[in-house]
Amino acid sequence: MVDKVIGIDIGGTNLRGALVSREGGILKRMEISSQADQGIDKVIENLAGFIKDISEGENVCNIGMGIPGIINSKDGVITQAPNILNVDDYPLRAVLNEKLGSDINIVIENDANSAAVGEWWMGASKDVNSMIMITMGTGVGGGLILDGKLWTGADGMAGEIGHITIYPDGAKCKCGNYGCLESYASATAIRRMVREGLEDKSLNTILRESTKNIEVEDIPQIVMEAAGAGDGFSLGIWEEVGKALGIGIASLINLLNIEMVVIGGGVSNAWDLFIDKTYEEARRRAFRAPMKRTKIQRGLLRDDAGILGSAHLALKSSNEKKP
Ligand SMILES: [Zn+2]
Incomplete structure (x- = not known):
């Protein structure tokens, strides 16, 4: 053995x-x-x-x-x-x-x-049979465990949750489409929202100073800190993230009636700043019974x-x- x-x-x-x-x-x-x-x-x-x-x-x-x-x-x-x-x-x-x-x-x-598979084997969804993992990093990735098995699809390409459409006329995604979840809930999306926001010279936000001379990779962390300090524009960015995520999750719940959604990846460190909006949006859109059953939880294994x-x-x- x-x-x-x-x-x-x-x-x-x-x-x-x-x-x-x-x-x-x-x-x-x-x-x-x-x-x-x-x-x-x-x-x-x-x-x-x-x-x-x-x-x-x-x-x-x-x-x-x-x-x-x-x-x-x-x-x-x-x-x-x-x-x-x-x-x-x-x-x-x-x-x-x-x-x-x-x-x-x-x-x-x-x-x-x-x-x-990791979260299902040893982490947040150890005790469930069907779950979705959403990873929020540079992009948005996804994995599906259905009835205790990883669902990879006919070509091994299933679970590309980052590229489901949230807003048909939304921001362009690197996949070529518009308004994908990835364009609203990834580190790349947060950088875009900051860039676009700062173009408005009348916008009052501490990000104008705090994002100067820093690596682009660090921007989500800076936006998290700014939101924690009460910066309105930064709080709005996390609301956008939470909303897009909630819209996507509602569709997944209606489609698959899974028991749990586990969210991981570096951007999920801002959990407290977006999760209420995610729940609010998912509840508004998903059917009541499957929504009630589905737990939306942070990954445990990082x-x-x-x-x-x-x-x-x-x-x-x-x-x-x-x-
Ligand atoms: Zn895309």
């Missing part, structure tokens, strides 16, 4: 991973720079070294990985991952098997799907959701491979 696996979360900046026990305990944790800006070969070299280091002294044959992008998990191919590995149809599993040995069982999955989810997928796949 497999008693240890490796779960890895591959990001644009870092590779984070852990050696994970069968019971979901994290036995050893590591993090290194992914150096994704130096191209796919460098990432693969780092990834192979990372896996060797993390499995040192252990006999680990099953590895799961979460990757932000469109993943064909059946074939082990990254269909598209524009934000991190600028590759199309990249056969990640085959490349890693060549480097690490063909006896290593490698499972790859979309990162939000992995996070959904950064470990993806690692544990990937580990669980590796464990599950090792069981399936048993004769």
Whole structure:
């Protein structure tokens, strides 16, 4: 019986991973720079070294990985991952098997799907059968667990909650559409709202000063602090975020009658600033009975959701491979 696996979360900046026990305990944790800006070969070299280091002294044959992008998990191919590995149809599993040995069982999955599995296995939705994970980060990702199974769809592309339409004539999304949830509830969306707001010179907000000379990545945090200090414009941004999220969640509740919606990702740190609006909007739009049942909750595992989810997928796949 497999008693240890490796779960890895591959990001644009870092590779984070852990050696994970069968019971979901994290036995050893590591993090290194992914150096994704130096191209796919460098990432693969780092990834192979990372896996060797993390499995040192252990006999680990099953590895799961979460990757932000469109993943064909059946074939082990990254269909598209524009934000991190600028590759199309990249056969990640085959490349890693060549480097690490063909006896290593490698499972790859979309990162939000992995996070959904993680929260369902060891986190906020441990006791439910059907849930949706929404990750609010640079973009908005999603994963669906339906009747105790990850729903990946016919092409492995299910759960792209970030690209459901909230406002048909809304802000342009990087996917090419307009008014996607991602255009209103991601770090990118918050940066846009700040930029557009500040164009109005008569607008009175402390952001005018506090966003000067800071990295764009830090803007959501600054808007959170400004809202906490009572800045009206910043509070309005979080209301926008909460409202868009509530509209999206109402549709998901009406469509799927899930038991729980779990929200994670860095932007969800502003939970107290948007969640009341999210509930208000969802209640206004969803049918009463399924709305009453559905809990909307913050993820419990934070950064470990993806690692544990990937580990669980590796464990599950090792069981399936048993004769
Ligand atoms: Zn979109």
